[in-house]
Amino acid sequence: MITPTKGISPDRCLLAVGAQILMQLEEPRTVSQAWARLKAWRVKNEHFSPVSFEWFVLALDMLYSLGAVELRQDLLVARRRIHAASAQR
Template sequence: MIVPTKGVAPQRALLAVGAQIVIATERQPVTVTQAWRRLLTWRDENNHRAPLTFWWFALALDLLYAMGLIELDRDLLIFRARDDVA
């Protein structure tokens, strides 16, 4: 689930989806809705055709939060620089 397995395609693994979120949002502060829409647009533009549900997207956000890479501040997702991660 977090990493690709026999049942989870590489482009749907939570680490991959988390990376796609970071790339799609260009590490700019965005709302959750904006991040979701940008991710769907990015996946379409880059031919990632595996279906992605909103709850799977939410799990990827949870993983990024657990890794200390994002935080929620006043309804905005704030992406932390690698140097900021403790």
């Protein structure tokens, strides 16, 4: 469920959906705005595996558990952004 398995495609696992959600949070957004942007992003990028609202919420729960997002005044906020170039040592 968190990572791809035989029954869950790589673009639908919670880690991938969580990463896709984080890409939508370049600025604080409501949960509804993040959901709408995620659906539009997945269509635009040809990710046709279904992601229900419940799966979206599970991915948000995972991100919250990892400390990657928080809720401030009813807005989802990405806690910090790490660019791949700065993460390399």
